Amino acid sequence: MSLEDDILIEKYLNKSLSKEELTAFENRLLHDPSLQEQVNINKQLIDAINEDSWSFSSGHETEALKEYEDILNAPQLQNLKKTIDHIQDGDKETSKVIRLSNWKRYAIAASIVAIGLFSYFMLQAPSNEELYTDYLQLETLPSLVSRSDDSQLLAQGQKAFEKGSYNDAITIFNEAFLTTKESGVYLYLGISKLQLSQFDSAEKTFDDLIASDLIDAEKGYWYKALLYLKQDNTERSKEVLNKIISGDLYNVEKAKQLLKKIK
């Protein structure tokens, strides 16, 4: 294996070969089993070691697979499954009133538990993480497809973003930044980092947006509020939301709503 081939494999796997290079490479792959093997193991390693992905099998029926299936279907493991189910169900029931023998007392106790559970669910506020997910609303992001000369690159970035390949999206948007400064790119870049919990870097991106002279600069505040929420930093999130409300900035109505829901 030469370094040149290794670079080709890398580009092939991250889909950055040019059309001509791709055709030539695929042609070689057809006739070169050892190259195929190298591509195969490279892909498996990336998928297994990269923390955002997983190296799946392609579902070929093998003998080992069949053996495991048989073991899983046999009574012994079905029994284990029931045991675990039972333990997990027990996790839900917080009361131990079942032993009372008098049916009236039992009924009263049960209704108290029912009321208790009811108010418990009513009162339980959503966590900051849940609020973050609810309010992120990725569908409200502007589409980057077909705009400037860079539309090709931006479209690629958006595609990676929509697929949830945030690492790829970050690489692409960073590159796009060299030539385009539009608010959408800041947002996609910042949110990609946010989704990967790269908080400091995401914060910097949103700060840069806020400091820019773009029309949409104020959107940066909204995403900063969400950033602190995801970090479970309730105080700072509230601070930013209040700023949005007092300044009548982007998403002011949602900010009011969200502020009420935060504990």
Add this chain to the structure above:
Amino acid sequence: MNDASHILRALVNSDSRQIAHLYEVNFYQVEKFILQNKGQKQDAKDIFQKALLQITARYIKEPFEITASFDAYLFVVCKNLWRRELNKSKRWVTEQEGYEHADENQDIALSILEQKRWELFHEYLEKLSENCKEILKLFFNKVSYKRIIVLMNYNSESVARQRIFKCKGKLIDMVQKDNRYHQLKNL
């Protein structure tokens, strides 16, 4: 008898008292991880159960040793199963395979083989020098060359590339020489 084989035996025998204890000790950590990573409590329960079924089925087929503590191993399996779950949806969009039709036990069986391959790769990754390990982890996690140069203190991209090429070559070489890989490479 170490703690891991003790627990494995309890699983094989569906010993509800011991399993309840196992659940009490470990579930919270798994739940926390899954809630922090786009999941719900029910997901955590499903994953926890699948992990125990996976480990037990493996043990029944061929008793294996857990070198770390059982709890640590269980957590790794749960994390991987959740990673797998999160990546399933992406996979169906990009590659059309009959994956989603797999029934639950078939799916667990597949996850066992994938976990074995994952363990094999990590076993050999751990055998590399610290420097190789570090640079390969960056590389496989798709950190850009620009960033790798800074983090690893290299002079240029071509130096970094050479280094990655060498380390990756070593890793691949060791994996390919292992017989287990031949049963796992074409899953």
